[in-house]
Amino acid sequence: MASKAAPTRQQKHLAVLIDADNAPAAIVEGLFEEIAKYGIASVKRIYGDWTSPQLGGWKKTLLDYSIQPMQQFAYTTGKNATDSSLIIDAMDLLYTGRFDGFCLVSSDSDFTRLAVRLREEGLTVYGFGEQKTPKPFVSACDKFIYTEILRAETEATKTQAAFNIPEREESPIPAGTKVVTPPPPKPVKQKTPVALITKAIEDISDEDGWSHLGALGQNITKLQSDFDVRLYGYSKLSDLIRHYSAQFELEERGATATGGKSLYVRNRKSK
Structure with missing residues (x-):
């Protein structure tokens, strides 16, 4: 057996x-x-x-x-x-x-x-x-x-929780009262490495120039271990790609096993 x-x-x-x-x-x-x-x-x-x-x-x-x-x-x-x-x-x-x-x-x-x-x-x-x-x-x-x-993320979460006070009709804020909300922690921003992303797409793209977004993220990290979209002011790689629509094209394809859709990206010059 x-x-x-x-x-x-x-x-x-x-x-x-x-x-x-x-x-x-x-x-x-x-x-x-x-x-x-x-x-x-x-x-x-x-x-x-x-x-x-x-x-x-x-x-x-x-x-x-x-x-x-x-x-x-x-x-x-x-x-x-x-x-x-x-x-x-x-x-x-x-x-x-x-x-x-x-x-x-x-x-x-x-x-x-x-x-x-x-x-x-x-x-x-x-x-x-x-x-x-x-x-x-x-x-x-x-x-x-x-x-x-x-x-920065931890401080932002704590600030939001501290100032997320539910409104109460029985005790409205008096007219003329100035509500001061502290600014969130400044994000740690750097210049977006567009050239790095472009090269990573070219390295793993198919004949039509398309690359799966998940595989792209893994490939970028292999090329630059400290790559993190949060350094450039984004929460997801897809958000960064959408922002640079002049350089990159994003496409949704058929549903995945979890019900979502697969995302693919390519350099516009490869069209």
């Missing part, structure tokens, strides 16, 4: 390793919301010297997000023992064979070689850091997400 095939994992199991010395606690909410898009955070560890008052912000969030603090004393001034501890644990977790990917949360380029080593083993590496993160570390990850985006 033929043996049954092993069940396929529906979601990736991820190990989340946070460098507390190089990641602000203000990102924690947006961080785990973002990680949930890519898989399950099976392991959540954060590294630092917890005797230091500088990590006070993180201490308040550890229990809420079930993050395991890993104590690492600063043995010598000027030497970052935290990095070494995180790297050693990452290799230990790698050799268990239980994970599909790693989330490395830091703006420190010292983790560049770690990211490369994990990818050599066929695992997906998601990097999270500030826009000051050195390019070698950004490029070493399969995908890199800037934490400024996560903080």
